[in-house]
Every structure is written in C-alpha cells, then in structure tokens.
Amino acid sequence: MNLGIEIGGTKLQLVTDNMTGQITQRFRYTVDPTQGANGILTQIAATIQQLPEPPQSIGVGFGGPVDWQTGRIATSHQIGGWSGFELSDWLQKQVPGTVVRVENDANVAALGEALRGVATGFQNVFYITLGSGVGGGMVINQQLYHGASPGEAEIGHLWLVPPGDSSPGQTIEQTVSGWAVDQQIRDLVPQLPDDSALKLAVQQAHMAGSIGKEARFLHPAYEASDPVARMLIEQIGSVVALGLSHVVHLFHPDAIVLGGGLSLIGEPLRAAVRQALPRFTMKTFQPPPIVLIAKLGEDAVPIGALELVKNG
Numbered sequence: 645m646n647l648g649i650e651i652g653g654t655k656l657q658l659v660t661d662n663m664t665g666q667i668t669q670r671f672r673y674t675v676d677p678t679q680g681a682n683g684i685l686t687q688i689a690a691t692i693q694q695l696p697e698p699p700q701s702i703g704v705g706f707g708g709p710v711d712w713q714t715g716r717i718a719t720s721h722q723i724g725g726w727s728g729f730e731l732s733d734w735l736q737k738q739v740p741g742t743v744v745r746v747e748n749d750a751n752v753a754a755l756g757e758a759l760r761g762v763a764t765g766f767q768n769v770f771y772i773t774l775g776s777g778v779g780g781g782m783v784i785n786q787q788l789y790h791g792a793s794p795g796e797a798e799i800g801h802l803w804l805v806p807p808g809d810s811s812p813g814q815t816i817e818q819t820v821s822g823w824a825v826d827q828q829i830r831d832l833v834p835q836l837p838d839d840s841a842l843k844l845a846v847q848q849a850h851m852a853g854s855i856g857k858e859a860r861f862l863h864p865a866y867e868a869s870d871p872v873a874r875m876l877i878e879q880i881g882s883v884v885a886l887g888l889s890h891v892v893h894l895f896h897p898d899a900i901v902l903g904g905g906l907s908l909i910g911e912p913l914r915a916a917v918r919q920a921l922p923r924f925t926m927k928t929f930q931p932p933p934i935v936l937i938a939k940l941g942e943d944a945v946p947i948g949a950l951e952l953v954k955n956g
Contacts, residue, residue, distance in 0.1 A: 647699035648949030649688065650749060652707040653677075653722025653776065656684055658691050659946040660699065665760065665954055667946070669695075681725030685734065692738050701743040702735050703949035705752030709795045715746035718794050721777070745952050748795065749773075749945050751788050753938075754781025756948030757901045762939040766899040770891050771938070772799055774884065775904035778817040782895060799887050816887045820880050822859055822905045829858040832872060841868035863909045877909060881916025888917070889924035892932050903938035910937060 645668075650657040653675065660669040671691050676683055692699075708726065709718040715732020732744045747755075754771030763769040769783045778800030782789035790796060800817030807813030818824055829846060836843040842865035846858050865873035888900055902914060918935045925932045940947055 645695070645697055645699050646950055646953050647692070647695070647702045648946040648952075649702065649704045650752075650945035650949065651684060651704065652749065652945075653720065656687055657942070657946050658688065659943075659950065660695065661950050661954075663700075663954075665947070665950050667943070667950075670946075675723065677723055680723060681720070681729060684723065688735075689738055698739045699742055701953035702739065702745075703752070703952035703954075704731065704735070704744070704746040705749035705945035705949045705952075706731070706746060707749045710746050710748055711793055712745070712747050712751075712790060713793065715744055717746075743953060747788065747949075747952060748779070748781070750779030750797070751781040752948035752952060753903055753940075753944040754783050754797075754901070754948070755788055755951050756940050756944045756946075757903065757938050758783035759786060759951045760940065760947050761901070761944065762936045763899045763901050766897075768895065768897040769899050769901060770797075770888070770895065770897040770933075771901045771903055772884065772888065773904035774820060774822065774902065774906035776822050778821050778887075778904075780891070782897070799891065802887050802890060804883065804886070816883060820883045820906070822857070825859045825862075825876070825880060825906065826856060828876065829861070832876075836872055840872060841865040841870040842873045857905075859906055860908070863912065866909075866912050874912075877912050878916045878920075880906065880909075881913055882920040884913075885917045885920035886924050888921060889932075892921070892925050892929055896929060897933050900933050900935050901938050902935065903944060907938055913937075 646661050648659045656673040658671040659667045662668050673687050708720040717726045717729045717731050720726040732746050735744045750773045757763050757771055758769040771781045773779045780797035780799040782797050802816050805814040833843050833846050845861040862873050914935055914937050921932045
C-alpha cells in the first residue's frame, strides 16, 4: 500500500492505493489556519494510525516551495509554522522504513495529469494551475523536470508589468489567480446592468452571506450569453496565453494542461487560451501546442503523489 498526501492552504487529503495507483481509501479534512502546521501534522499522524497497514511509500504534494531532494519545506504562503520543517524526516518517524518523496503540489498535479489524466500519451507536458495562486509543472518523458533548488516552473511570477521606481509592477499571479479574478468581478458588479446574469448570481450569493469565489459564476453567466462574463474569460485567457508563450518558446511542450479552480470555467477558457496563444508565439512555432483542460479535479494532487512514489 502507498499513501498519497495533499497539503494545501485550505484542505488536507490523504489517499491510499493498491500498489497500482488506484485509490482505495480517501480522507479529506478542512485546514484550520489558526492551528498552523501542527494542526495538519496532528491530522496526518492520526490518519496514518487508522490505516489497516503501514504504507510502503509516501508521496506528498505540498502547497508551497520545497526542497524535493531532502523533503524540507521552504515555506507556506497560507499556513504558519512550515518554514524549514523537515517533512520527509517527520514522516519517516511516523512510519519507520517507509520511502518518502515530497514535491510542490503543482509539480505533483502535473505528474498526475500527465500520467493518469488528460495528457496521457504526450511526452512533454506543461501544467499550469490557476487557483488561489498560479503555479506550474513540467513533465518530460513521464518524469518531473527539476531546475536548480529551490524551485522551477513558477509561471505565476512572470512579470506582465515590470517593477520600477514608482511602480511595484504586476505578475501573472496578481492578474489571473482565483483571488485576483474574484476581486475583478466584485469591482465590476456595481457597474453592470440589472439584467446581467453575472451580477444577479454574485448578488444572490452575497445576500446569502457567501462572499468570495465569484469566479465560479463566470461559466453559467457565459452560458447565459452575458457579455461581461465573455469579456472576462477572454481577458483571462489572453493573460494566461501570454504567460504560456514563454513556456512554448523555452520548452515547446507537446501539450499544455489548464488546471486549478479557474479551469472549471471549462471549454470557454480553453478556447480563449487556444485562440490567444498563436498571437504571442513566433511563426516558427506555429501551430502552438494543444491546450487541454485538466480532468482529475480534486484528485490531481493525490493521484500525482501516488505516481510520484510508484514511478520513483
């Protein structure tokens, strides 16, 4: 039995497999930020004790930069107490003799989608996660690409507007992360006509006390022919395509996978990225790589974590 663990800023998932990568058990918890890293570690330890047998291998997808060679956490941008934590050593103490591999969660999700998800059959796959942050991962011949420590494929930190003496600049993550898009929608809603499908959906949610994650209304509003929803999706797609053009020029992958919460916009977002990408890609590289929507959903990181140790 192998154990796959996803450690995020809002959720913790642990899954086991039958040594073939098929999930046999699943444990899902909501992360309490006030408990910090210790709260998450306590949940992991308690869950391991519930397993019918000790896992032979443990793969981890962690929501933040890590040293993949040692399993040491650099930091978490959402949860306190992780900086410098030796996660691999801690897990080996929980399960003596087990093999542990720790990777950034975007890398692990990339592996999941390349080996078990929408991009099976492609040799070189780039995965971009459009969630609370924007990250990336590259899989080459079924293996994760690694640059020099402490990380690689941080596409969200590419500059759209470079910083200057009088400006902090703006990155891709600051423009098309889930939080950034949510804020754009909240800012736009007061200006929209009363019959706007996007405005009606957001206002109903806010009246019910649900503020945040407004981007989830883009797809239904698009389907209702809301012109502002269409405009926002096209803008998001254009910014994502601009970032991905750098990936194309540097690595020229066979396939690009869009994952994370914003990818749930689905085909309208994929089409917007696919339409914009040729504008930013040099003529020699036309047509650009195929653009796909991730299909593993919440299982991308847990399945990728299992693949991490299954193929490691």
